[in-house]
Amino acid sequence: MILNWKLGGLALGLTFFAAVLLVKPIGVSTQFVILDGILWNAVDPDVVTQNTDGAYTSTNAYLAKSGGKYAKSVASPLNYSFVFVLAMMLGAFASSFLRKGVPSNEKIMPAIWRTNYGDSTAKRFAVAFASGFAVLYGARLAGGCTSGHMMSGMMQTAISGYIFAAGAFAAAVPTALLMFRKEA
Amino acid sequence: MSSIFLAIIIGAAFGAVLDRVGATSPNYIGKMLNLTNLHLAKAILLAIGVGSVLMFGGQMAGLVDVGHMSVKTAYMGVFIGGLLLGVGWAASGYCPGTGIAAAASGRRDALVYAAGGLVGAAAYMVTYPMWKNAGILSGEALTLGAVPGAKYDALLPGVSGDLVGILVGIALILGAFTVPDRIISKPTTAPAE
Numbered sequence: 001m002i003l004n005w006k007l008g009g010l011a012l013g014l015t016f017f018a019a020v021l022l023v024k025p026i027g028v029s030t031q032f033v034i035l036d037g038i039l040w041n042a043v044d045p046d047v048v049t050q051n052t053d054g055a056y057t058s059t060n061a062y063l064a065k066s067g068g069k070y071a072k073s074v075a076s077p078l079n080y081s082f083v084f085v086l087a088m089m090l091g092a093f094a095s096s097f098l099r100k101g102v103p104s105n106e107k108i109m110p111a112i113w114r115t116n117y118g119d120s121t122a123k124r125f126a127v128a129f130a131s132g133f134a135v136l137y138g139a140r141l142a143g144g145c146t147s148g149h150m151m152s153g154m155m156q157t158a159i160s161g162y163i164f165a166a167g168a169f170a171a172a173v174p175t176a177l178l179m180f181r182k183e184a
Numbered sequence: 185m186s187s188i189f190l191a192i193i194i195g196a197a198f199g200a201v202l203d204r205v206g207a208t209s210p211n212y213i214g215k216m217l218n219l220t221n222l223h224l225a226k227a228i229l230l231a232i233g234v235g236s237v238l239m240f241g242g243q244m245a246g247l248v249d250v251g252h253m254s255v256k257t258a259y260m261g262v263f264i265g266g267l268l269l270g271v272g273w274a275a276s277g278y279c280p281g282t283g284i285a286a287a288a289s290g291r292r293d294a295l296v297y298a299a300g301g302l303v304g305a306a307a308y309m310v311t312y313p314m315w316k317n318a319g320i321l322s323g324e325a326l327t328l329g330a331v332p333g334a335k336y337d338a339l340l341p342g343v344s345g346d347l348v349g350i351l352v353g354i355a356l357i358l359g360a361f362t363v364p365d366r367i368i369s370k371p372t373t374a375p376a377e
Contacts, residue, residue: 132300167266
């Protein structure tokens with residue numbers, strides 16, 4: 001059972017406010033890059049390096065940009081933004097556990113998918129993987145995702161937030177209208 | 185160390201609220217985007233509005249540190265990336281935050297989505313110089329009005345950024361109450377042709 005939109009929206013808004021009051025606005029998608037960097041650096045320790053002056057840099061231009069701030073996060077994952085995302089997973093897990101978890105018929109694919117595309121796990125997983133690829137590639141190109149651009153950005157009246165939301169909904173609504181015609 | 189403590193508290197609260205508002209369920213995301221159940225859209229509009237009013241109100245009252253604002257740069261890639269994200273968001277029912285929250289809540293397809301996300305982010309890391317050279321990654325970090333004490337320029341420099349923020353916030357809250365529960369009407373039992 002989910003909260004009604006008034007209570008849920010209020011709780012979500014108070015969370016956004018708490019974040020900006022105490023630390024900084026919420027964002028998620030950068031941490032995919034940080035985890036990639038951690039994995040990459042574990043395989044090849046030369047990817048992220050520290051200069052003699054203490055600054056971090058990387059052989060990868062993206063990790064090295066903006067004075068090596070991503071490279072620094074890769075080198076020290078126990079930073080606010082990375083721990084934030086781990087804690088977010090913990091919070092979602094706890095909330096789900098307390099409401100008896102995701103129903104068994106929802107674990108592999110959601111009802112809206114099953115109604116429109118049937119029971120094939122392979123089909124659902126293939127689309128999920130490709131979607132994850134497109135979403136994170138797009139989010140990094142945009143410099144943020146639904147949290148950082150749309151929610152945190154629009155909360156701060158950031159022009160980038162409005163531009164992002166316009167792009168995201170301009171693509172998402174027609175895609176959903178075409179793909180999910182049958183109601184679950 | 186206190187910042188790690190705050191990361192745990194605020195992060196856990198965010199994850200729990202995303203789950204309780206239905207955002208970890210691709211069913212609610214899908215029904216919002218195909219305009220058949222706008223529950224989530226109303227919740228998000230209300231949340232952004234409440235956040236805005238409290239933040240800008242708090243800044244005017246001197247209770248919120250303006251230095252905590254973090255406004256991202258606006259550039260062509262923001263729109264292109266938004267389009268690309270929108271397609272995958274609709275097809276899967278997950279965005280980056282809700283995707284990993286959903287994976288943690290026990291959804292297996294969300295785990296596959298997160299794996300795809302890691303590969304997508306890695307692909308961007310490798311192709312980043314191409315976009316940079318194309319010149320679509322440069323722009324300005326702008327807010328609507330001029331926010332006193334903030335390091336960002338304004339689209340409308342003569343206008344108070346704090347007041348505009350509160351007004352836009354109120355508009356979003358009113359929007360949440362105005363948006364209908366659904367826009368696409370329920371199909372009749374025998375589809376008309």
